[in-house]
Every structure is written in C-alpha cells, then in structure tokens.
Amino acid sequence: MVMKLLEEEQKQKTAVELIARKNKEKYIQQMEAANLRKKEEYIYEALVTRRLGTDEEREN
Known part of the structure; x- marks a missing residue:
C-alpha cells in the first residue's frame, strides 16, 4: 500500500515537472x-x- 502511494506521488511529481x-x-x-x-x-x-x-538630400 505504501509503495503504491509513493509510486503515485512520484508520477504526480513527474507530471508537474513536465508541465513546468x-x-x-x-x-x-x-x-x-x-x-x-x-x-x-x-x-x-x-x-x-x-x-x-x-529623399531630403535629393530635394536639396
């Protein structure tokens, strides 16, 4: 259970980094x-x- 939470947190962190x-x-x-x-x-x-x-030079 803890491993799944850590994996999900890492996925979210990676997604935020990619967006940034x-x-x-x-x-x-x-x-x-x-x-x-x-x-x-x-x-x-x-x-x-x-x-x-x-142009001005030409006129003078």
Missing part, C-alpha cells in the same frame, strides 16, 4: 518571438529613416 518544463519552453519561445519582432521593427524604422533622409 513545457510552460518554460513556451515562455522562452514567446520571448524570442517578441525580441525578433522588436528587431524587425527597429530595422524597418532604420530603413525608413534612411530612405527619408536620402
């Missing part, structure tokens, strides 16, 4: 995606600013 690991991986993926979007926005803004600067 998956949640952590999902969080990391979300943060990486957010960082990538920020980098893309930064590059886009830099390109737009550079393009506008070039």
